[in-house]
Amino acid sequence: xxxxKPLEAAQVxxxxxxxxxLTPVDRAKLAGALEQRVLEAGTVVFEAxxxxxxxxxxxxxxxxxxVAGASIDLIEPPAIFGELALxxxxxxxxxxxxxxxxxLWVLPRQRFQRLLHSEPELMLRLSTAIxxxxxxxxxxxxxxxxxxxxxxxxxxxxxxxxxxxxxxAAALFERPPQRVLARLAGADATTLDEQLEPIVRHSxxxxxxxxxxxxxxxxxxxxxxxRADARQSLAKGELLRVAGALETEGALEEAIPTYxxxxxxxxxxxxxxxxxxxxRATLAAAGVTLPREPAVPAIAKxxxxxxxxxxxxxxxxxxxxxxxxxxxxxxxxxxxxxxPEGLSPAGWRALxxxxxxxxxxxxxxxxxxxxALALVSVWVVGGLVAPRxxxxxxxxxxxxxxxxxxxxxxAVGKTGLLYRVALxxxxxxxxxxxxxxxxxxxVGTAVTPMLPNAxxxxxxxxxxxxxxxxxxxxxIDRRASTAIALAALIGFGQMAALFLTGSSVGLLVYGLLPPxxxxxxxxxxxxxxxxxxHVVLFALSMFALAIFxxxxxxxxxxxxxxxxxxxxxxxxxxxxxxCLVVLLAxxxxxxxxxxxxxxxxxxxxxxxxxxxxxxxxxxxxxRTGVNWTFLxxxxxxxTLSVVFAALKIDxxxxxxxxxPIQAVAGSGIVFCLALTVxxxxxxFVVRWQAAAPLLTLVAIPAGNxxxxxxxxxxxxxxxxxxxxxxxxxxxxxxxxxHGSGELFTxxxxxxxxxxxxxxxxxxxxxxxxxxxxxxxxx
Numbered sequence: 001x002x003x004x005k006p007l008e009a010a011q012v013x014x015x016x017x018x019x020x021x022l023t024p025v026d027r028a029k030l031a032g033a034l035e036q037r038v039l040e041a042g043t044v045v046f047e048a049x050x051x052x053x054x055x056x057x058x059x060x061x062x063x064x065x066x067v068a069g070a071s072i073d074l075i076e077p078p079a080i081f082g083e084l085a086l087x088x089x090x091x092x093x094x095x096x097x098x099x100x101x102x103x104l105w106v107l108p109r110q111r112f113q114r115l116l117h118s119e120p121e122l123m124l125r126l127s128t129a130i131x132x133x134x135x136x137x138x139x140x141x142x143x144x145x146x147x148x149x150x151x152x153x154x155x156x157x158x159x160x161x162x163x164x165x166x167x168x169a170a171a172l173f174e175r176p177p178q179r180v181l182a183r184l185a186g187a188d189a190t191t192l193d194e195q196l197e198p199i200v201r202h203s204x205x206x207x208x209x210x211x212x213x214x215x216x217x218x219x220x221x222x223x224x225x226x227r228a229d230a231r232q233s234l235a236k237g238e239l240l241r242v243a244g245a246l247e248t249e250g251a252l253e254e255a256i257p258t259y260x261x262x263x264x265x266x267x268x269x270x271x272x273x274x275x276x277x278x279x280r281a282t283l284a285a286a287g288v289t290l291p292r293e294p295a296v297p298a299i300a301k302x303x304x305x306x307x308x309x310x311x312x313x314x315x316x317x318x319x320x321x322x323x324x325x326x327x328x329x330x331x332x333x334x335x336x337x338x339x340p341e342g343l344s345p346a347g348w349r350a351l352x353x354x355x356x357x358x359x360x361x362x363x364x365x366x367x368x369x370x371x372a373l374a375l376v377s378v379w380v381v382g383g384l385v386a387p388r389x390x391x392x393x394x395x396x397x398x399x400x401x402x403x404x405x406x407x408x409x410x411a412v413g414k415t416g417l418l419y420r421v422a423l424x425x426x427x428x429x430x431x432x433x434x435x436x437x438x439x440x441x442x443v444g445t446a447v448t449p450m451l452p453n454a455x456x457x458x459x460x461x462x463x464x465x466x467x468x469x470x471x472x473x474x475x476i477d478r479r480a481s482t483a484i485a486l487a488a489l490i491g492f493g494q495m496a497a498l499f500l501t502g503s504s505v506g507l508l509v510y511g512l513l514p515p516x517x518x519x520x521x522x523x524x525x526x527x528x529x530x531x532x533x534h535v536v537l538f539a540l541s542m543f544a545l546a547i548f549x550x551x552x553x554x555x556x557x558x559x560x561x562x563x564x565x566x567x568x569x570x571x572x573x574x575x576x577x578x579c580l581v582v583l584l585a586x587x588x589x590x591x592x593x594x595x596x597x598x599x600x601x602x603x604x605x606x607x608x609x610x611x612x613x614x615x616x617x618x619x620x621x622x623r624t625g626v627n628w629t630f631l632x633x634x635x636x637x638x639t640l641s642v643v644f645a646a647l648k649i650d651x652x653x654x655x656x657x658x659x660p661i662q663a664v665a666g667s668g669i670v671f672c673l674a675l676t677v678x679x680x681x682x683x684f685v686v687r688w689q690a691a692a693p694l695l696t697l698v699a700i701p702a703g704n705x706x707x708x709x710x711x712x713x714x715x716x717x718x719x720x721x722x723x724x725x726x727x728x729x730x731x732x733x734x735x736x737x738h739g740s741g742e743l744f745t746x747x748x749x750x751x752x753x754x755x756x757x758x759x760x761x762x763x764x765x766x767x768x769x770x771x772x773x774x775x776x777x778x
Contacts, residue, residue, distance in 0.1 A: 010567035015078040025416030034105040045096040061102030168235035171223035172261040177254040347647035353378040361690040372636035393638035397601040398511035404604025409451040410625035437487035444491020449499040458735040482744035483549035493732035511638035523590030532770040536763035668777035671706040679720025691721035707778025
């Protein structure tokens with residue numbers, strides 16, 4: 001595809017009403033799923049009655065729509081056809097034939113469904129657009145139908161009165177029995193053609209073929225659609241009389257269809273039940289069937305008799321819920337037990353409540369926010385701390401920082417800025433797989449501080465990963481496609497702890513640090529201390545991809561689809577420019593915080609106000625886009641450090657672990673490695689969002705006793721609990737796996753997943769020596 005082709009294709013997409021209603025970002029995502037085809041004149045695009053498996057966009061040439069072999073209309077670009085196939089399972093209603101050589105873009109149902117899986121809002125927008133287009137088409141067809149009905153009425157009125165009954169009665173049959181028509185016309189079978197010849201010759205109502213006279217389908221539909229009047233009642237009455245006469249004469253093959261034509265199903269069933277077997281076989285061969293007895297709706301059946309699988313799943317879920325609740329209540333059996341030496345009764349009970357909450361976090365039965373609020377309730381109602389202390393996390397600058405940064409991240413995701421950055425970086429240079437993996441991982445790392453929710457960031461990037469793999473021809477090579485996907489995982493997900501705003505978990509852990517540590521470690525200081533660890537992580541991961549995921553053969557490189565997506569996106573829009581400027585200014589403000597002294601929370605508020613004034617952030621976006629469940633969880637978890645300090649739990653933990661740590665660890669570097677292994681183990685039972693803050697909270701006193709700075713403890717806790725040794729451990733990994741349309745298998749990713757543990761250990765060991773030189777590790 002030369003430089004002009006992507007632009008031409010983008011203009012075609014924008015000119016089609018269905019796609020014009022979408023945002024440029026949504027159009028670009030659709031463009032990434034398109035397959036181009038060039039067909040010669042006379043080629044059948046699809047046949048009527050066939051499976052609706054794709055949508056087609058005509059870019060060049062002319063096609064023809066045919067129904068029953070007759071040409072209905074011509075299709076010229078820009079045009080779309082077959083769109084209902086993406087939303088329904090109905091067969092094709094018409095055939096499409098290429099009149100001239102044509103160029104098409106095809107959107108297969110399977111690729112469209114993968115796109116909707118990762119972009120559910122696109123389904124709503126596209127369905128709305130198609131609905132508007134269908135409504136317009138229905139209005140047009142309605143006008144044509146009214147004109148056609150008026151035309152029918154005029155010609156029906158011109159018929160002789162004696163012909164009305166014949167025509168209206170014949171319209172009740174798909175193929176009227178000739179003996180019935182003869183009775184209605186007052187003729188016998190030999191003189192029927194002569195009797196009805198004027199109607200055949202001078203009106204559109206009757207036509208003749210080898211099987212006799214019949215009403216054409218379109219005319220038949222129009223006549224059936226008419227309001228009931230005296231003439232129709234007369235025709236049905238005459239038919240009923242004729243059916244009775246035919247039954248009396250023993251002409252059951254004509255009597256039964258006639259009874260059915262007038263709606264006398266009971267009479268038809270009565271006659272059919274007494275008919276000889278040969279007559280039944282003849283009627284069945286002719287397609288004459290009686291309506292079935294009313295059946296119990298499937299939905300009602302499902303409601304009355306639950307499916308065994310569904311019932312078993314509900315039973316299992318109920319059992320799991322009961323077990324989780326019982327296990328979480330076990331610690332409360334020790335509520336009135338004498339506390340350990342050095343710990344107050346209130347501190348002991350606060351730990352019991354925290355242990356119960358941790359068990360509920362591990363079982364993942366209730367939402368984290370609900371468990372967190374229940375924990376606060378136990379603290380307050382149990383008289384352990386004052387309400388102000390229990391809710392201290394919601395009044396902190398850290399909580400405000402998380403709120404504003406998440407809101408800014410939602411705005412960035414909505415504008416499609418991330419999508420544009422990824423497309424701009426890929427496909428420009430025809431590098432090998434290693435270079436493409438490196439580029440994708442670097443792009444992910446670069447945008448990490450802009451979108452603070454790692455799982456959401458990965459979900460936004462996952463469709464791009466699929467499109468990149470397909471555009472570069474890697475979707476046919478499992479090793480290569482897995483390498484592309486895992487490179488995105490490293491960049492967009494596993495580099496999260498490199499930045500203060502790299503993940504909501506990092507912000508949560510930051511809120512647990514003592515105020516003095518928070519004041520020391522702003523955005524710049526965080527980055528500098530985390531850099532040695534993440535440089536090693538990044539380098540070793542990229543090396544592992546190059547070694548273990550080298551493709552068996554070089555895939556054909558095609559950047560056509562990526563070029564089309566860039567052309568569809570067009571020039572950067574105003575909302576993207578505003579977001580980019582605000583992001584750069586916000587990051588600059590974080591970096592220069594030691595100079596101006598303004599806390600990052602207030603910088604985030606300023607950024608949010610600017611985006612709201614620019615019309616990019618509104619109330620609906622804040623209500624539906626921001627993860628308020630996480631914010632509730634964050635507020636409660638950040639309160640833990642305050643509760644621990646108020647009840648002197650942190651002092652008690654430090655005193656208990658100081659001796660064992662000094663005896664076992666011997667040095668800060670050994671402690672760092674031991675903490676990493678503990679993080680690995682914890683990640684198997686507690687998800688990253690809960691494991692990292694819990695490990696930080698417990699390990700800070702121990703780390704200080706071993707000569708390890710609190711920030712280093714927190715950083716290791718984030719990285720060590722972020723593994724995906726097993727798929728369920730990481731929501732970031734699962735967002736990539738499902739969002740990319742299962743571009744790779746869990747088995748494909750297992751090599752790097754298990755290597756990741758060794759890579760983290762090596763990175764922590766290497767970074768520990770740098771941290772020692774910085775005075776952060778003894």
